[in-house]
Amino acid sequence: xxxxxxxxxxxxxxxxxxxxxxxxxxxxxxxxxxxxxxxxxxxxxxxxxxxxxxxxxxxxxxxxxxxxxxxxxxxxxxxxxxxxxxxxxxxxxxxxxxxxxxxxxxxxxxxxxxxxxxxxxxxxxxxxxxxxxxxxxxxxxxxxxxxxxxxxxxxxxxxxxxxxxxxxxxxxxxxxxxxxxxxxxxxxxxxxxxxxxxxxxxxxxxxxxxxxxxxxxxxxxxxx
Amino acid sequence: xxxxxxxxxxxxxxxxxxxxxxxxxxxxxxxxxxxxxxxxxxxxxxxxxxxxxxxxxxxxxxxxxxxxxxxxxxxxxxxxxxxxxxxxxxxxxxxxxxxxxxxxxxxxxxxxxxxxxxxxxxxxxxxxxxxxxxxxxxxxxxxxxxxxxxxxxxxxxxxxxxxxxxxxxxxxxxxxxxxxxxxxxxxxxxxxxxxxxxxxxxxxxxxxxxxxxxxxxxxxxxxx
Numbered sequence: 001x002x003x004x005x006x007x008x009x010x011x012x013x014x015x016x017x018x019x020x021x022x023x024x025x026x027x028x029x030x031x032x033x034x035x036x037x038x039x040x041x042x043x044x045x046x047x048x049x050x051x052x053x054x055x056x057x058x059x060x061x062x063x064x065x066x067x068x069x070x071x072x073x074x075x076x077x078x079x080x081x082x083x084x085x086x087x088x089x090x091x092x093x094x095x096x097x098x099x100x101x102x103x104x105x106x107x108x109x110x111x112x113x114x115x116x117x118x119x120x121x122x123x124x125x126x127x128x129x130x131x132x133x134x135x136x137x138x139x140x141x142x143x144x145x146x147x148x149x150x151x152x153x154x155x156x157x158x159x160x161x162x163x164x165x166x167x168x169x170x171x172x173x174x175x176x177x178x179x180x181x182x183x184x185x186x187x188x189x190x191x192x193x194x195x196x197x198x199x200x201x202x203x204x205x206x207x208x209x210x211x212x213x214x215x216x217x218x219x220x221x222x223x224x
Numbered sequence: 225x226x227x228x229x230x231x232x233x234x235x236x237x238x239x240x241x242x243x244x245x246x247x248x249x250x251x252x253x254x255x256x257x258x259x260x261x262x263x264x265x266x267x268x269x270x271x272x273x274x275x276x277x278x279x280x281x282x283x284x285x286x287x288x289x290x291x292x293x294x295x296x297x298x299x300x301x302x303x304x305x306x307x308x309x310x311x312x313x314x315x316x317x318x319x320x321x322x323x324x325x326x327x328x329x330x331x332x333x334x335x336x337x338x339x340x341x342x343x344x345x346x347x348x349x350x351x352x353x354x355x356x357x358x359x360x361x362x363x364x365x366x367x368x369x370x371x372x373x374x375x376x377x378x379x380x381x382x383x384x385x386x387x388x389x390x391x392x393x394x395x396x397x398x399x400x401x402x403x404x405x406x407x408x409x410x411x412x413x414x415x416x417x418x419x420x421x422x423x424x425x426x427x428x429x430x431x432x433x434x435x436x437x438x439x440x441x442x443x444x445x446x447x448x
Contacts, residue, residue: 016240018434022427026409047411086433093429104328110409110426116433155432179432181425185250185334187271195435197428201405202334203246204421205317208379208403209310209340210242211419 013061020058021081023048028078040071087114094120094153094177096168097160098128098138101183105157106133120151124164144168148175155179162186237285244282245305247272252302264295311338318344318377318401320392321384322352322362325407329381330357344375348388368392372399379403386410 027047031039041055048055059072062080082088093116095102105111106118121133124141131138139147148156156172158165158180165184172180173194180196182188188196251271255263265279272279283296286304306312317340319326329335330342345357348365355362363371372380380396382389382404389408396404397418404420406412412420 013438015431018431019427022430025430084434084438085430086437087430091429091433100328100331104324105425107324108425110424111429114426114430116426116429154436155429179436181428181432195432197431199425199428200334201329201332201423202338202340203243204405204423205315205335205340205379206246206249206309206311206338207239207242207421208405208419209315210245210308212378212403213310214237214308 017058017061018085020048020050020054021085024055024058025078025081025085025087028074028081031074032078036074038071039074039077043071090115090117091155092120092151092153093118093155093157094122094148094151095157095159096122096141096144096172097158097183098123098125098133099159102157102159103133105159106136116155118157120147120153122147141168144171145175148172148177153177155181157181157183159183241282241285242309244272244274244278245309248279248282249302249305249309249311252298252305255298256302260298262295263298263301267295314339314341315379316344316375316377317342317379317381318346318372318375319381319383320346320365320368320396321382321407322347322349322355322357323383326381326383327357329383330360340379342381344371344377346371365392368395369399372396372401377401379405381405381407383407 024044027044041052045052045055062084095105095118098121111118121136121138122141122144123129123138128138129140156177158168160168162184165182165186166188169180169188169190173190178194180194182196182198185200190196248268251268265276269276269279286308319329319342322345335342345360345362346365346368347353347362352362353364380401382392384392386408389406389410390412393404393412393414397414402418404418406420406422409424414420
């Protein structure tokens with residue numbers, strides 16, 4: 001069964017579509033656990049506060065299946081969605097910067113649940129290097145490049161101060177890692193084949209302050 | 225100067241527009257610090273990897289200003305943007321659940337920088353109640369409702385396990401708080417006048433795994 005997306009479908013997929021697909025994945029996981037065999041676009045829409053038409057459009061990326069009147073087969077749809085999202089496998093992840101946010105992420109259950117396994121930790125603080133976080137020994141940032149390569153790391157979470165983030169990311173790029181989740185409040189420069197996502201929790205609070213001040217919530221409700 | 229949005233403009237503003245406005249705010253803060261007096265839509269677009277037309281369209285929500293050839297006045301635009309986002313003031317924020325993520329958020333500098341001040345902490349763990357985190361004493365979750373009201377709390381960050389999140393949110397709603405940032409991986413039920421944003425860091429990694437598997441990054445690069 002080849003369910004990867006053709007180039008046309010791929011180009012049509014926007015950030016907000018991926019976002020909704022991640023939401024469907026979570027709804028489908030829940031439904032599977034509750035022993036539901038099928039689910040209608042109407043029910044998925046209700047759960048995620050979308051329209052059934054939107055759900056059907058999104059799911060049409062995965063080819064035509066689902067039976068009119070019966071809905072989508074939960075287990076099969078979940079398998080397809082997880083394959084498209086690339087979470088039908090385990091990813092080897094490293095984390096740089098074992099500060100407040102970094103330490104919290106080491107034990108973040110949602111990462112493990114989705115197959116993102118943090119297997120390497122790095123810091124530049126001599127007091128942290130050699131210490132044990134959830135069974136992982138913190139490595140010296142000096143060895144970042146070689147250890148990323150030798151550890152076959154595919155993704156790196158960057159949780160360091162903004163002042164040093166670019167310097168560290170340059171090293172990560174040299175280690176041939178193509179995916180970076182950045183918590184530093186800075187626009188990183190990377191080559192076009194390296195994927196970067198930026199995370200800033202304050203921006204979530206700004207949606208709320210906007211909604212409070214303008215008495216109007218923007219469409220969508222973020223990530224569950 | 226009244227720069228609040230009329231009902232028509234408000235309705236047109238989508239989640240992704242707010243997102244971009246938050247990005248503009250950060251770019252403008254940087255430009256102001258670097259003593260730039262004006263900025264063109266082209267320069268803002270370049271910084272945020274958008275088109276100049278998109279930038280002009282977004283900024284047109286704030287009324288017509290900016291001079292052709294000269295660009296937008298940085299300080300004035302920043303002031304307008306911060307007022308629209310509701311970050312031209314301080315917000316009193318409480319945090320429930322002083323676990324790994326919760327503790328990290330107490331010292332999260334991006335919150336303070338944008339005016340989101342965590343002034344109350346709650347937990348149900350007897351070992352944590354009464355302890356001091358960055359000068360704030362952790363309160364007993366039993367007193368959540370009264371302490372939220374007496375403390376004039378306007379926003380609550382929920383960083384508790386999914387199993388208890390709804391129960392706690394019901395109490396927050398009873399305390400008349402209208403804005404919740406939820407880190408628990410669960411769809412919360414709240415009355416229509418309560419704004420909820422969900423934060424799930426694993427979903428950021430799913431954008432990356434999608435991009436790696438499909439060799440295609442979705443448009444947009446998350447939050448800086």
